[in-house]
Amino acid sequence: MLRKIRIVAATICFTLITLLFLDFTGTLHLWFGWLAKIQFLPAVLALNVGVVAFLVILTLLFGRVYCSVICPLGVFQDIVSWISGKRKKNQFRYSPAISWLRYSMLALFIVALLAGFTAIAALIAPYSAYGRIASNLFAPLYQWGNNLLAYFAERIDSYAFYSTDVWLKSIPTFIIALVTFVSLIILAWKNGRTYCNTICPVGTVLGLLSRFSLFRPVIDTTKCNGCQSCARNCKASCIDAKNHIIDYSRCVACMDCIEKCRQGAIRYIPRRKTISESVEPAHEDKKENPRREFLSFAGLLAGTALLKAQEKKVDGGLAVIEDKKIPNRITPITPPGSLSASNIAQHCTACQLCISACPNQVLRPSGNLMTFMQPEMSYERGYCRPECTKCSEVCPTGAIRPITVAEKSSIQIGHAVWVKKNCIPLTDGVDCGNCARHCPVGAIQMVPFHGRHRHRGGRENSEQDKTIMIPVINTERCIGCGTCENLCPARPFSAIYVEGHEHHRII
Template identity: 35%
Template sequence: MTPSRLFIGLRILASTVVSLLIILAMADLWSFLAPGVVRIVTWLQFLPSLVRALTAFGLLAAGFILVLALTLLFGRIYCSFLCPLGAFMDWVIAIRRRISNLKFKYAKPGILRYFILAGIAVSLLFGSMHLINILDPYSIFARSAQALVRPLAIGLNNLIAQAAELAGYYGVVPYPFSLPPLPVLGAIMAWLALVVWMAAARGRLYCNTLCPVGAFLGLASRFSVFKISMDEEKCIQCGACSKRCKASCMDVENKTVDASRCVMCLDCLSLCPVDAVEFANPSAIRKVETDPARRSLLLIGAFLLTGLPSRSAAETGHGYPGAIIEESLAASSNEPLGPPLPIERTASLVPPGGMGRDHFTSACTGCHLCVAACPSHVIRPEVVAHQGKGLLAPALSYEKGFCNYNCNACTMVCPSGAILAKGLEDKKRVQLGRAQFIKQNCVVATKGTECVACAEHCPTGAVKIVREQGGPGLPKVDEDVCVGCGACEFACPAKPYKAIYVKASLIHGQALPPKKGESVQNLVGEDFPF
């Protein structure tokens, strides 16, 4: 096997393994994949790692440094070896070639990618992640897998469960079927369709027009030690390499290769009939010229390094006093009952480890890995969330479940630092919000029905049933102990509006531990709270 064939084989193997591991992480209903494996794969994803460096410094933020170092040595190998969306586009190109004779040709470089990169750098200065959420290649691939592959895995699992049950075997547990909200699914499908169309028509066009990772690594690759180049003496200008170049960066007429757009697929090395295409260090023959990309790279780097989102003094504080919550709508027991009061949420609930709205939205890339990891299915993506600060970002919803008190799965998988790792005991004290009681919605007050569902299912004993002067027992919330898990809200049978619900804390507080003598409920595995 020639070295070029070996390199191409390694590229295909590496990109396929990375892509399949991310798909498996999104569709792993059976916990086959160890969390450490997922962290290694996502550690090498450039933009999540970079964002983590800007928001939560640590070893997990070093992945982008490794990718940048490899780029300065070998060019944009991330784009063909480690980027899952790049691998997906290669699959689309391969399928298109099976259908028809797909050929490419050299195209002059455009400047749209640099405008997008500059826009992202400026938006980071203002703490906005909208452009990254839309354009990050890892996040596009990951949330597409979560939206499309995971439902297929659930359907397959449930078919196997039904077949096994008919055969008298009950070891396969059915899984509740779920899809992202239709607006989110529509947005994901529309953007994925655009990527597929660009790949089928123009190869790696997305990588060199819209992708911010491609633009940044393209600037860095201009200074890489080893590059793809053409030997001017050997080249016979047959065009074999250019027709195969999915990045459209090989100029046969001038016998040059645009290193900033070359995605290092290495296909051209095995196609040249006279071995004129080389992967070597061109420094010996490099012409002395002024490179305008050098100033651009330094400028973009300065923007990114200064793009650390600011954190308010309140956010860095700990404990209950620093939590900012919404105004309570709880009715006084002395007030006459009015009509049922609808719940109007003015803030979305942030997953534990997210610290609060501003931290979470300043780091979330919208990859939806936390959505896939949540066993309670309460982390749900929204098109626009967190008062417009999050685009395709997840938030907690207690319509179909609650945040399990004995679970910290979402805190262990986030690659961008939007959700920081929390040990289980620390997670149990994170105050996502506080439960609020609305008397005129409660079945006890409106129908005289005895009900203790909210108190029975509170894991910290924050909700208690209190009887005043021989009247019916009504819930009373100890806000110091409440963690905002939503067990009470999910359990509440009141219709059409819940009588108890969780109002989000804009900055997560720290709840007090349950008081001595209070029993802590274990809610693991309960399908129905009442």
């Protein structure tokens, strides 16, 4: 029964979290966005004391149920192991813990966070790793399926579905997601929860806590007949059936061993009701002091948390429009609500949830080494609409703080810069004013140009031939939304682009 309850709860959590990364309508986040915020690492980075306390208490009571129910990467590995088990029964076996690797990865993770190398930390963070897999590999398939339904619905005059653009936001991020996906499948197919118990920093921290959990699976030596069925079905490889020992730091409380034991020799009971003294690892490696390890790493984790606190391009089908190229910005643009480039770099785990949720296709993973895979804004495919606050609503770590529509209209994330040599009125001698007409805050005005200019045809004109109007930008009013850059008809580079600000300010 316990195993069935765990499977149902894990299936619901896994499905809903996956849909958060697939949903391009923005509706599911209103109902299930909290599932992203109860993930362990995002809660720590967001200094969400309530969630962290809940997860710690949950682990101290029931063991690592977080890893087998709430964590999407853990459930994904269980799915792979389950499929593998259909081909080969009793495929697992007990193996000693590789403690040096577990704690080395945890130390590397913490040092990377403290040193600001969040790209390294993001590579092994479980929730973020699954987020990249879902947004880069699963989301395109989901969107193509939606577009296929939209195609057939249109043929019967139905508008129940609408098509959406499917495009590759970042090649490096896609490659990393693909490598992670393949590696996890190989590890889970052969050895079950190897990743969770050797690489995952969250698994290591919760493993230290689960050594002291109140409820735990316990082996009754009076009933055990030594068949080792429990060990052969333990995907965490933590049951030493010969010595009747369970490594509770690696046990993910999946309850598979309880269901597989035909003798009823394993029960999930409170620790004080231990059936036999031999159940506790009395002859475990005496060099390890679980209590000391727990206190040291708990202190290290607390210190870490404290330090972290410090459009489509169409013209009616008459001609092909050249794609825009990304301008060479001196300072990258970070989303409204991120406060500053340093704040988002310190708190973001590169889970890609904000990128998946952006309805305007403005956010994409960064290619910069220091902010690798973290969200940056670029306006080749859309602009940041003043009424949209979706990224701030879905961010689970506090890297992008929640803001209102009114607040967003007053946050300056950058300012527009005019590039004279690209402006169409000067290059083609035609009226434009697209940037001024569409600026949502009225930061651009068209003024007469006094001076000579040369058309693309090579003829030099003076102001007497025709009054040329060019844009002038009021940088004090500009909020950096990118409307002007996106809607500028100049190709391949816009005649006006947004330069980011290191620190956002209120105007």
